[in-house]
Amino acid sequence: MTGLSAIELEDVVKEYHSHGEVVQAVRGVTLGIEEGEFFSLLGPSGCGKTTTMRMIAGFEAPTKGVVRLHGQDVTGVPPNKRDINMVFQSYALFPHLSVWDNVAFGLRQRRTPKEEIDRRVGEMLEIVDLAERGRRMPRQLSGGQQQRVALARALVNRPRALLLDEPLGALDLKLRQAMQIELKRIQREVGITFVYVTHDQGEALTMSDRIAVMNDGVVEQLAGPREIYERPASAFVAGFIGTSNLLSGSATGGELAIGGGRVLVPGHDGDVTVTVRPEKITIGTDEPARDCSAVRGTVAEVVYLGTYNSYAVSLADGAEITVFQQNVHDATATAERGDSVWLSWRAQHSYVIGS
C-alpha cells in the first residue's frame, strides 16, 4: 500500500457475548482505505459490516487488533474525539431540532463562531439542495430529504472521512438511484474518504473505487469493481456479485472435461473451480471451434426478460448453467425448451477461482 492510509484495520476481531454465548461478528479483518477513496464494505446480512464500521467510528472497541486513523492508533479514543463522521442507516436526525439546528449541531459542539456556523450550514444546505427547508422539522421531510439532512449534518464538520451505513436502504428504487448519483457527485465535490456499507452489489459496483467483499466476519476479496466482477477470488464472491456459473472438476493438460465438452484452463492442472458469467456464453446448435470452451446440454428453461433472454441449460452430468443472450436480432428465442444445444465461450472468459 502506498502512502499513509486514511483508515487502517489490522487483524481486527470483534466478539459479542450474548446469553453466555460468544458471537464472532468480525474475525480478523485487515484492510487499508486510501485518502479520498470511495470504499465499500459489501456483504450479506449479518456478515459484520456494521460492526466493522462501528469500530472505525469508535462505538465499539475491537476485541483484538488495531484501528488506525491517518496513521494513529485510536484504541480508547471516544467517537467525539475522532475526526470522522457517520451517517446512520436510520438517519438519527434529532427530532426536536430543525433541519438547520441538526446540521449546525456538530459545529456548535466545537464552539465554532456564530458567523462561521451560519455560513457553513447555509452552504451545506445549498449543496444538498435543501436551502429552503432549514426551518422544517425532520418529520416534515420526505425520506430522501431526511437522508440529505443526515448527509449534510455529517459533512458540514469537514471530517477527514465519512462513514455511511446503508444510507439508501430505506429509499425506493428510483430515489435510490438518484441518490447514488448525488452521493458520488458530493463525494467528488468535497473530496473526502467515503466508507460505504451496503448489501446491494449493484450499488457497490457502480459507486466504489474499491470494494471489500465480506462474508461471515472476514474479507473475501478487496479490489476494484471490475476486478471483483471479472476475477472473483472465491466461489462466494463469484456467487454474491451478479450471476455466475461455477464448474468444478479435475483438469488435465489445461482442459477440464465436463458435460460432453471441455473447459479450457490453460496452465492449470488438478482440481479447479471455474467461473463463467452468463452474458459471456453463446448458445447455438453447431459445434464451436476448437479454441473455445464448449459444453453440451439441454435447455431446461427459457425466460424472456425484455432486453435479454435467460436460459437454464442442464449438462449431462446434472450441472446447470445460466446463459444471458441479448435480444438484438429478432424476438424469437435462439433455442426452445428441450433443445439440445452447444454452449461456448472464449478461453479468457472462464476464470479459475483463486488463481
Added chain:
Amino acid sequence: MSGERPVGTRRARAGDRLLHLYTWLIIIWLSSPIAVMIMFGFNDKQSKSNTTWQGFTLRWYAELFELSDLTTALLNSLVIALVSTALTVVVGTMLGLALGRHRFRGKSVTNFLIFAAISTPELVMGASLLSLFVSGNVPRGAVTIVVAHVLFSLSFVVVTVRARIVTLDPSLEEAARDLGATAWGTFRQVTLPAIMPGVLAGGMLAFALSIDDYVVTSFVNGSTVTFPLWIVGAVKTGVPAQVNVMGTLIFGVGVLIAVGNAVAARRRA
C-alpha cells in the same frame, strides 16, 4: 331529515344520546366536589361549620392569611412538595435512565422494588417508615416528611421516564457523540429533550401526591404540620372557609398548568 329512517340508524341515534348523557353524568360526578369546594369559599357563613349556603362574600379571599397556623401549614406543604418533587425528579430520572438503558447487577430486583413501592398500601409504608425512623433515632419533622414523599413518588417518575427512554432510538445519542458532543452534552441536548415529557409528567404527579398526602405524612411528621394534616385536625371544630379558598387557588394553578401543557402539546403536533 325525514322521519323515515332505517332501524339501525335510529338505534345508533339512541346510542349516541345515551353516550352523551353518560359522559355528562361522569363529568358532573367528577367535578361536583371541586364545585362545592369553590362555592363554599364564597360562603358568607356565620357559624364555625361551612356546610350550608348563607350568601355570597369575598371576605375569605381578603382574610386568606389571617389564620397563621393554617398559613404556616400551607407554606410547609408547598416547600415540602417543591423540595421532594425536585429530589424525586432528579433521582427518578437517573433511575429510569439506568433501568431503561443499561444492564446491571440487581436490575430485576430494582424493577421489582419500583413496582412494590407503587403497590404498597400507604398505611403500611407510613407505619414502617415510622418504625425505621424511631429505631434509627431520626428526629421526625420536615426532613423525614420529604424523605417519605420522595419514597412514594419516586416510582412514578421512574416509570414515566423509563417508558420514554425505551422508545428512544439509541442511535440518536450515538449521532450526538459522533458529532462531537461530550457525554454530558449528549444528555443535555439529546436525551433530556426526548425524555422531558416523561420527566414533567412524573414531576407533576410527584407534586400532586406530595401536596395532599395525609396518611404517610401523619406517621412521620413529628411536630411539623402540613396543609392536609391541619385540615383533618380542624374537621372536628369546623373547617374555616380559607381552606376552601386555598384549595381553589391550588386547583386553579393545576388547571393553568394542565391547559398550558395541552396548548404546548397541540403546538408541537
